[in-house]
Amino acid sequence: xxxxxxxxxxxxxxxxxxxxxxxxxxxxxxxxxxxxxxxxxxxxxxxxxxxxxxxxxxxxxxxxxxxxxxxxxxxxxxxxxxxxxxxxxxxxxxxxxxxxxxxxxxxxxxxxxxxxxxxxxxxxxxxxxxxxxxxxxxxxxxxxxxxxxxxxxxxxxxxxxxxxxxxxxxxxxxxxxxxxxxxxxxxxxxxxxxxxxxxxxxxxxxxxxxxxxxxxxxxxxxxxxxxxxxxxxxxxxxxxxxxxxxxxxxxxxxxxxxxxxxxxxxxxxxxxxxxxxxxxxxxxxxxxxxxxxxxxxxxxxxxxxxxxxxxxxxxxxxxxxxxxxxxxxxxxxxxxxxxxxxxxxxxxxxxxxxxxxxxxxxxxxxxxxxxxxxxxxxxxxxxxxxxxxxxxxxxxxxxxxxxxxxxxxxxxxxx
Amino acid sequence: xxxxxxxxxxxxxxxxxxxxxxxxxxxxxxxxxxxxxxxxxxxxxxxxxxxxxxxxxxxxxxxxxxxxxxxxxxxxxxxxxxxxxxxxxxxxxxxxxxxxxxxxxxxxxxxxxxxxxxxxxxxxxxxxxxxxxxxxxxxxxxxxxxxxxxxxxxxxxxxxxxxxxxxxxxxxxxxxxxxxxxxxxxxxxxxxxxxxxxxxxxxxxxxxxxxxxxxxxxxxxx
Numbered sequence: 001x002x003x004x005x006x007x008x009x010x011x012x013x014x015x016x017x018x019x020x021x022x023x024x025x026x027x028x029x030x031x032x033x034x035x036x037x038x039x040x041x042x043x044x045x046x047x048x049x050x051x052x053x054x055x056x057x058x059x060x061x062x063x064x065x066x067x068x069x070x071x072x073x074x075x076x077x078x079x080x081x082x083x084x085x086x087x088x089x090x091x092x093x094x095x096x097x098x099x100x101x102x103x104x105x106x107x108x109x110x111x112x113x114x115x116x117x118x119x120x121x122x123x124x125x126x127x128x129x130x131x132x133x134x135x136x137x138x139x140x141x142x143x144x145x146x147x148x149x150x151x152x153x154x155x156x157x158x159x160x161x162x163x164x165x166x167x168x169x170x171x172x173x174x175x176x177x178x179x180x181x182x183x184x185x186x187x188x189x190x191x192x193x194x195x196x197x198x199x200x201x202x203x204x205x206x207x208x209x210x211x212x213x214x215x216x217x218x219x220x221x222x223x224x225x226x227x228x229x230x231x232x233x234x235x236x237x238x239x240x241x242x243x244x245x246x247x248x249x250x251x252x253x254x255x256x257x258x259x260x261x262x263x264x265x266x267x268x269x270x271x272x273x274x275x276x277x278x279x280x281x282x283x284x285x286x287x288x289x290x291x292x293x294x295x296x297x298x299x300x301x302x303x304x305x306x307x308x309x310x311x312x313x314x315x316x317x318x319x320x321x322x323x324x325x326x327x328x329x330x331x332x333x334x335x336x337x338x339x340x341x342x343x344x345x346x347x348x349x350x351x352x353x354x355x356x357x358x359x360x361x362x363x364x365x366x367x368x369x370x371x372x373x374x375x376x377x378x379x380x381x382x383x384x385x386x387x388x389x390x391x392x393x394x395x396x397x398x399x400x401x402x403x404x405x406x407x408x409x410x411x412x413x414x415x
Numbered sequence: 416x417x418x419x420x421x422x423x424x425x426x427x428x429x430x431x432x433x434x435x436x437x438x439x440x441x442x443x444x445x446x447x448x449x450x451x452x453x454x455x456x457x458x459x460x461x462x463x464x465x466x467x468x469x470x471x472x473x474x475x476x477x478x479x480x481x482x483x484x485x486x487x488x489x490x491x492x493x494x495x496x497x498x499x500x501x502x503x504x505x506x507x508x509x510x511x512x513x514x515x516x517x518x519x520x521x522x523x524x525x526x527x528x529x530x531x532x533x534x535x536x537x538x539x540x541x542x543x544x545x546x547x548x549x550x551x552x553x554x555x556x557x558x559x560x561x562x563x564x565x566x567x568x569x570x571x572x573x574x575x576x577x578x579x580x581x582x583x584x585x586x587x588x589x590x591x592x593x594x595x596x597x598x599x600x601x602x603x604x605x606x607x608x609x610x611x612x613x614x615x616x617x618x619x620x621x622x623x624x625x626x627x628x629x630x631x632x633x634x635x636x637x
Contacts (some may be wrong), residue, residue, distance in 0.1 A: 004520075004527045004533070006533070007516060007520050007524070007527065010516055010520065011513070011515040011516065014514075014515035015515070163538055220590065300608060311511070312513055314511075315511045315512075315513065316513075316524070316528075317472070317496060317499075317571065318470070318472060318499060318505050318511075319499065319500065319505065319524055319525040319528065320496050320499050320500020320501070320525050320528040320529070320576075321492045321496060321528050322492075322496040322497070322528065323492060323493055323496075325527075407473070408472045408473075409467040409472040409473035412467075412507070412511070413474065
């Protein structure tokens with residue numbers, strides 16, 4: 001090797017105050033950038049998970065209004081989905097599962113406790129569309145429930161809490177909705193979620209069979225249809241097919257794209273992912289600036305060190321050090337100090353994140369999306385290491401270049 | 416005898432703002448291989464400037480410098496560094512050891528710049544230090560040694576690369592009489608072994624121990 005790492009380390013560690021200050025600056029900078037990136041990563045992962053929990057390949061089809069005149073039908077005519085629409089949409093090749101969505105609020109009573117809760121009447125496939133898992137013991141609505149118009153309900157995991165009820169073994173118990181008894185058949189497992197097409201999180205929702213609802217209420221239309229499309233489906237083509245199918249069923253213009261409205265989980269997922277990726281970059285930039293300030297601090301310390309070491313640089317040159325020996329010496333000093341500070345900073349960040357994970361986070365936002373804990377992932381560590389390496393290298397390079405340009409004759413006379 | 420050093424019409428001018436100062440004027444000097452020469456002059460005579468040019472630490476403003484028949488006055492910085500590492504060993508008045516390193520590391524430092532491995536260079540440094548009576552001080556840093564011991568360590572560093580020339584700038588200037596005498600004795604031993612020794616001094620008693628005295632005054636050889 002052109003320089004002795006051992007000798008450089010000995011010289012570096014012999015100047016304890018300088019080394020301590022340098023390491024402190026880098027530790028602080030590393031802590032800043034690692035925490036910023038980890039917070040960004042945590043938010044991104046939490047929101048991505050929340051969106052994914054809403055349902056993968058989820059498409060909500062909502063009723064729209066006509067925008068074009070077509071075969072006698074006028075503009076702004078409201079489109080009402082019917083059973084035929086549901087059936088024809090379910091037969092499209094790209095569609096995997098389909099469910100109607102009837103939503104409203106209902107007065108729920110258990111014993112003497114009463115509260116208003118959002119309710120959703122859906123088909124037996126809805127749990128697959130919306131990634132709803134049920135606690136054991138218990139189950140989701142079955143096709144038999146639909147065939148028999150069963151008066152059964154599945155509760156979101158927060159419904160009982162919302163009703164201020166403490167029921168042990170709720171499955172099998174009966175609640176009353178608008179005075180009609182319904183048997184609880186399942187409780188949803190806890191999950192974070194951002195709803196696509198709905199504002200109520202699943203945790204606060206009650207589900208009942210759509211067939212039972214239709215039998216009791218005899219609704220005139222289906223407000224919206226939730227469906228899960230196949231992994232290989234072309235979403236744009238599917239939306240076009242749905243629009244044309246609905247148009248055909250209602251004798252409307254198949255090219256009128258305002259007769260249906262779509263809400264896609266994939267687009268929402270992409271939008272949220274892009275937003276939080278941008279936020280992570282923004283936080284990373286702030287952290288990098290902190291680290292850059294630390295880097296300038298190191299460069300200053302290194303400049304001062306070069307100034308103080310002028311005579312020693314002269315000695316090194318007198319005994320044969322070439323330009324690159326001097327450059328490498330000071331760059332390596334800065335890189336070693338940066339590496340030590342970086343390790344301390346990353347360890348501190350890991351410790352801090354470990355502590356933060358114990359801090360309870362409560363509130364409607366956290367109930368909806370889950371707890372956005374910072375994540376010190378390998379990608380965050382890799383980013384920190386790359387930025388640290390760059391900062392350390394540059395912080396050492398400029399003072400090192402200055403050192404290498406010193407005239408040996410003048411350096412030896414330096415007092 | 417071979418001509419090891421040949422200076423022809425060497426000038427060295429320093430500029431301070433608009434003021435030019437001629438530190439060396441029209442220097443012609445030949446030093447044969449194996450010579451033991453002293454460059455003697457008072458303070459400000461230009462002897463240190465001459466030593467820096469002889470040691471390739473500085474290049475002349477004008478003139479020709481042949482070292483071992485090679486014109487070195489036009490060498491690049493890195494070429495000059497290579498010459499210093501391979502052909503010249505320096506001994507300074509203030510020892511110029513690296514204070515943070517122990518004397519083994521100090522002595523082996525020139526070998527680092529020759530890319531010699533740790534084991535080999537440490538072995539070589541210890542051998543030289545032992546020859547100079549410093550075998551019980553390997554782990555000591557310069558600050559933990561006496562002036563005489565430091566100068567012996569500096570001489571060990573100058574010898575570790577087995578250079579053709581030892582250039583010593585006031586080597587006894589910071590030593591007591593006894594240590595100074597020991598260092599001069601060491602130079603005489605090295606000279607007897609065939610090394611070319613050039614001592615720069617203002618001390619007549621040191622210069623008189625050399626086999627040749629070159630007097631310099633006001634930047635000119637007398």
